[in-house]
Amino acid sequence: MSDQTSDNAARPESQKSGPASGQTRRRGAGFWALWGGVGAVALVAASGGAGWVFLSKADLGRFVARRATAALGRTVEIGSLHVTPGRWLKVEIANARLANIPGGTGPDMVRVGHLAAEVNVSSLLHGPMLVRHVAISDVYVMVERTPQRVPNWRFGKQAEAGAKPAPHPAQSGPDDRSDYPTALDVAVQKGEVIYRTAHGSEFRTTLKTVTLQTDGADKPVHLAVDGAYNDTPVTMTATMQPFSILRQTKTPYGIDMEAKSGDMTITFRGTATDPINADGIRGAVTFNSPTSRPMMQIAGLPAQQDIAVQMSGQFEHEGDLWSVTQGQGMVKDNPMTITLMRLVEGSHGKPDHITADIAFSQLNLNEFLSHQKAASPTQTDMPLTVDPAPDPLVDAHLSVKKLSYNVLTFSNMTLAASVAPGAVAVDTLSLDYLGANLKASGKIEAADKGASHVGASVNVSGADIEKLRQVLGFGPVPLQGRVDMQMRADATQKTLNAAVHAADVAAAVSMTSGSLDRKVIGLVSADLRMLFNKPKGMTPVACMLGVVSSRAGVGQALPLRIRTGDGTVAANARFDLSRKWFDLTFGSQASTTGRFALDIPVRVSGSFSSPKVRPASWSAEGRAMMAQTERLNTLPAGVKQFALKNACYRAIGP
Numbered sequence: 001m002s003d004q005t006s007d008n009a010a011r012p013e014s015q016k017s018g019p020a021s022g023q024t025r026r027r028g029a030g031f032w033a034l035w036g037g038v039g040a041v042a043l044v045a046a047s048g049g050a051g052w053v054f055l056s057k058a059d060l061g062r063f064v065a066r067r068a069t070a071a072l073g074r075t076v077e078i079g080s081l082h083v084t085p086g087r088w089l090k091v092e093i094a095n096a097r098l099a100n101i102p103g104g105t106g107p108d109m110v111r112v113g114h115l116a117a118e119v120n121v122s123s124l125l126h127g128p129m130l131v132r133h134v135a136i137s138d139v140y141v142m143v144e145r146t147p148q149r150v151p152n153w154r155f156g157k158q159a160e161a162g163a164k165p166a167p168h169p170a171q172s173g174p175d176d177r178s179d180y181p182t183a184l185d186v187a188v189q190k191g192e193v194i195y196r197t198a199h200g201s202e203f204r205t206t207l208k209t210v211t212l213q214t215d216g217a218d219k220p221v222h223l224a225v226d227g228a229y230n231d232t233p234v235t236m237t238a239t240m241q242p243f244s245i246l247r248q249t250k251t252p253y254g255i256d257m258e259a260k261s262g263d264m265t266i267t268f269r270g271t272a273t274d275p276i277n278a279d280g281i282r283g284a285v286t287f288n289s290p291t292s293r294p295m296m297q298i299a300g301l302p303a304q305q306d307i308a309v310q311m312s313g314q315f316e317h318e319g320d321l322w323s324v325t326q327g328q329g330m331v332k333d334n335p336m337t338i339t340l341m342r343l344v345e346g347s348h349g350k351p352d353h354i355t356a357d358i359a360f361s362q363l364n365l366n367e368f369l370s371h372q373k374a375a376s377p378t379q380t381d382m383p384l385t386v387d388p389a390p391d392p393l394v395d396a397h398l399s400v401k402k403l404s405y406n407v408l409t410f411s412n413m414t415l416a417a418s419v420a421p422g423a424v425a426v427d428t429l430s431l432d433y434l435g436a437n438l439k440a441s442g443k444i445e446a447a448d449k450g451a452s453h454v455g456a457s458v459n460v461s462g463a464d465i466e467k468l469r470q471v472l473g474f475g476p477v478p479l480q481g482r483v484d485m486q487m488r489a490d491a492t493q494k495t496l497n498a499a500v501h502a503a504d505v506a507a508a509v510s511m512t513s514g515s516l517d518r519k520v521i522g523l524v525s526a527d528l529r530m531l532f533n534k535p536k537g538m539t540p541v542a543c544m545l546g547v548v549s550s551r552a553g554v555g556q557a558l559p560l561r562i563r564t565g566d567g568t569v570a571a572n573a574r575f576d577l578s579r580k581w582f583d584l585t586f587g588s589q590a591s592t593t594g595r596f597a598l599d600i601p602v603r604v605s606g607s608f609s610s611p612k613v614r615p616a617s618w619s620a621e622g623r624a625m626m627a628q629t630e631r632l633n634t635l636p637a638g639v640k641q642f643a644l645k646n647a648c649y650r651a652i653g654p
Contacts, residue, residue, distance in 0.1 A: 072098070072155045078095070092115070095114075101150060103150065115136045116135045132183070142194050144196035182243040192207065216242075219242055221246075222239055224236070232297040234298075236259040254271050255281075266286070267286045278317070282315070284315070285324065286311065309331050313329075325341075338356075340355060341355075342356070346391070351392050354394045356394070358396075382497075383495050384499060387422075410432065422446050425442075438459070441457055454489075459487075464481075466480065473609055479515075480515050484511070501578070508643040509545070509548060518536065518566060543648035545561050
C-alpha cells in the first residue's frame with residue numbers, strides 16, 4: 001500500500017496512471033502468494049513439535065518459490081527463506097525475484113534484497129493475519145507494457161488475455177479487503193518503482209524510506225514516505241483510518257495526507273472506496289507553490305520563470321477519471337475559479353483527454369509570456385506550436401473579465417478551444433475592446449519548417465472611429481460613428497505576433513449610421529458656393545462600405561463609398577501599417593452633387609499623424625479603379641455576404 005500511495009501522491013494528473021493504479025493489485029498477488037507459502041509451512045509446523053525443529057533449521061526458499069511460481073505462472077526465485085518458531089513467527093527472506101514477461105525491458109519485474117517480519121501464529125489460524133517489525137530493503141519494481149502493449153502486471157488467466165483491457169473498477173468493484181492483514185510497523189529502505197509506457201517513456205519513483213505504524217487494528221495508521229519522483233525530491237505524510245476499517249470492503253477508507261516537494265505543498269483530506277489500488281478517491285485538495293518549479297520538474301517541463309500557484313477544490317479519482325471541481329485559486333496574482341478540470345486516461349494507445357472550464361477575474365498574459373523580467377510588454381509573444389499526435393487531447397473553455405496582452409487590454413473575453421491531432425481549433429473567441437465586440441473562429445494547423453498555418457474569420461461590431469484613430473496614431477478625422485467589419489485572415493508563421501503582422505487579410509467595413517463633416521463634401525465636390533458660404537456641422541451618413549485587402553500590413557481600401565444626404569464620396573486608399581503611412585484619394589460622385597460642383601478629387605497622403613492635403617487628378621482610369629465592383633466577387637463567402645447587406649453596395653459603380 002505504501003508503494004502505491006507514494007507513487008500516486010507524486011504523480012501529476014497529466015501522466016497516465018491506469019497501469020499504476022492496478023500495479024498494487026498485481027504486485028499484491030505475488031506478495032500474498034509468497035506469504036501463502038510461508039503460512040502453509042507455518043501451519044504444518046504448528047501441527048507438531050517435529051515441525052518446530054524442522055523450521056528452525058531448514059531453508060524454505062525453494063519450496064515457497066515453487067508454490068509462488070505455480071500460483072503466478074511466472075518464475076519466482078528466493079535466495080533463502082528462514083523461519084524461526086515462536087508465538088511470533090520470525091520470517092526472513094533474502095534475494096527474492098519475480099521474473100518479467102517475455103519482451104520486457106529487463107529480466108525482472110520485482111526484486112527484493114531483504115525482507116524480515118514477525119507473524120502472530122494465532123492470527124494464521126483465526127485471521128486476519130497480524131504482522132509486526134516488517135523490514136524491507138533494496139526493492140525494485142518495473143511496471144510496463146511491451147511495444148506490443150502486453151502488460152507485465154497480469155498473471156495466470158489475465159496474462160493469457162494479453163493486452164485485453166481489465167474490467168473497469170466500477171464494473172468489477174474493489175478488491176475484497178476482509179482478510180487484509182494488520183501491519184503494526186513497516187520500514188522500507190532503498191526502493192525504486194518504475195512505470196514504463198509502450199512508447200518507452202519512464203516515470204520513476206525512488207523511495208529512500210517508507211515507514212508505516214499503528215498501535216493496533218483499531219488505531220489510526222501513520223504513513224511517512226521520503227523519496228523522489230523523476231529525480232525530484234518528494235516527501236509525504238498521511239494519517240489513515242485503522243486496518244479494521246480498511247477490511248470493510250464497502251466502507252470508504254479515510255485518508256488525511258500532505259505531500260511536499262521544494263516549495264510545493266499538496267494536501268488531501270477524504271476517502272477511497274478502493275484504497276489498496278488508490279481508486280475511488282474523493283475529498284478536498286489544496287495545492288500551493290510560490291514558484292511552481294517542483295511541479296514543472298515532476299511533469300518533465302522546463303521552468304522558465306517563477307509562477308506562484310494556489311488552488312483548492314474537490315478532487316475525485318475513479319478508474320480512468322481524475323477531476324477537480326468547485327475550485328478556487330490564484331495564478332501569479334490572477335484570481336481564478338475552476339468549474340471543472342477533468343482528465344480521462346486513454347487506453348489501448350489512445351491519448352488522455354483533458355476538459356477544462358476555468359474563469360479569471362483578471363489575467364495578465366505578459367507576466368507569463370515575457371520570460372525576461374525587464375522585457376517590454378510589446379515583446380510578449382505566443383508560439384504557434386501544433387503537435388501531430390498530442391497527448392493529452394484538450395477541450396477548454398476559458399473566460400476572463402480583464403485580459404492584458406502586450407499593450408492591449410481586453411474585457412469580457414471567452415474562449416472555447418480544442419487540441420486535436422495536427423490542429424488547434426478555436427471554436428469561439430469573443431472579447432470587447434474600445435467599446436467594440438470581436439467574435440472570431442479559426443484553426444491553427446501544422447505547416448512546413450516548424451511553422452503553423454493560421455486561418456481565422458473575424459467579425460467586429462460597434463468599433464468607434466474616434467477611439468480607433470487614437471490607437472492607430474491618426475490625427476483628427478472628419479468621420480464619426482461606429483463601424484462593423486467582417487474579415488478573413490490567413491498566415492503561416494511560427495508565433496502569434498508574426499502571424500498578425502504577416503497575415504493576408506480580406507475584409508469589408510460597413511457603417512449604417514454616423515456622420516461626416518460637411519466640409520468634406522464641399523471640398524471634394526469643389527462646390528463654388530463655398531466661396532460665399534462655407535458649410536458647417538455634420539451630415540448624417542446613410543451608408544458606408546469599403547473593401548480592404550492587405551498583406552503583411554501593406555494594402556489598400558478599394559472600392560470605398562460614403563453616401564450622405566449632401567452627396568456621395570468615392571475613395572481609394574493605400575496604407576502601410578508598419579510605417580504608419582497612407583495615401584488616400586477621394587472625390588464626389590457627380591450625380592449626387594449640385595450643379596455648382598466641379599467634382600475635383602482630393603489627395604491626402606503621408607504619415608498617420610501629419611498628412612498633406614492637395615488636389616488630385618481624376619482620370620477616367622482613376623474613376624474606373626475606384627468603381628471596381630468586381631472586387632466584391634473575389635471576397636471570401638462570409639465577407640461578401642456581409643457586404644451585400646450594406647446599402648452602399650448598390651452605390652458602387654462608375
